[in-house]
Amino acid sequence: MNHRPHPFKVNSDCSDCPIRHRAVCARCDADELEQLEAVKFYRTYAAGEVIVWAGDAMDFVASVVTGVATLTQTMEDGRRQVVGLLLASDFIGRPNRDRVAYDVTATTEVTLCCFRRKPFHEMMEGTPHLSQRLLEMTLDELDAAREWMLILGRKTAREKIASFLAILARRNAGAAGARPGVNMRFELPLTREAMSEYLGLTLETVSRQISGLKRDGVILLEGKRQIIVPDFDRLLGETGDDAESGVLA
Template sequence: MQQKPLTLKDMDCADCPIRHRAVCARCEADELEQLEAIKYYRKYAAGEVIVWAGDKMDFVASVVAGVATLTQTMEDGRRQMVGLLLASDFIGRPNRDSVAYDVTATTDVTLCCFRRKPFHEMIKTTPNISQRLLDMTLDELDAAREWMLLLGRKTAREKIASFLSIIARREASALGGVPGKDVAFELPLTREAMADYLGLTLETVSRQMSALKRDQVIQLEGKRRIVVADFDLLMDETGDDADGGVLI
């Protein structure tokens, strides 16, 4: 879970530690060269807003390090998270120049940005990129639909367990594995942000976390570090089918 100490120098597309999963995953050498020409890096501090809903966005980007969120806010302040962006996830729309959701850095975030106009040109001429974008968008759509089941039908306890297992799995796969017996990870979100993710209040999140701890499903080290001794036990609490949970 430890953030690898990256220097900007490390992060060109060819050597990018996330390259295999990011937008340039399928690219040929000459295509990577083109991408190199239109890219630059940006850093945001934890809590900083990257773009406000409705703002123009003159770039698209891959997350290199850190965690960002997409959230929708209603007039009276009710908030719902609709996207959780970890390393290698993509931000932005090729065909739209403004963004529909607030994008916020919840930890320190580094983005690998591509200027919008030339990136859009590349899509039209580079099948590898538009293919990869389609794949990533379909994965996001699957994630959104699993999330809809969580929001619409799961109990508070199931929501928390599902969230923890999602984070555990994504952190594990970022390190190139699957969660085994002993899993430990840092929560990248406050209780309030978790509540926005899960469609709950922060008090309910806190209570259910305490309940899972009391019932020995998880251990809490401090407020943010989670230790899962038996991952199957956690999975049992999610309400999901037993078979791995990966969408067929």
């Protein structure tokens, strides 16, 4: 837990940052980047580590540089729901709130690019590039959250799993620059339990449905976590969506 290899070479230079053009800083010019660099620092968390607990103070906001994190809400009796999946370039925190509403947990090793909250907030006032981009990203997240509401409220267990895999496959292909189609392959960044918490299922049901999709040849497994999608359209056919939609892409 305390031994943390660094797959991302921590680098104070924004210009060759892997998320330079997708993160909250995407529209910033050289001047603005310089301002940001003054209040920025990197942090790395091990898989499974909690980044912040719901209700705790958080004195920074951050972009995910590498890895995957989740936002989770917990009920008093222990029922849990993942309400956000944070992938590379996603933003964590609210610039004008110092407390977080959800547990933030690293599900793989995660590297964050953190900005001290107060200076970041002040900078936003005078930097439309920053707040415009944040508004755009927030609207996209809202669309993604609404897509999930449909999945949670109306889809069957099998459709939920297929939808989740399709989103991962698509985002993965997008990041890798490959075009969606045949033999997409990616690693599940979540345990079965975390998947169940995301999809509003039990972990047994997740396991059964993955087995079912495998049995029917929709996916192939290599080990427990490597997924191969021989025919992406076939997978899409299992999601219950009509062909296009793809708000989450």
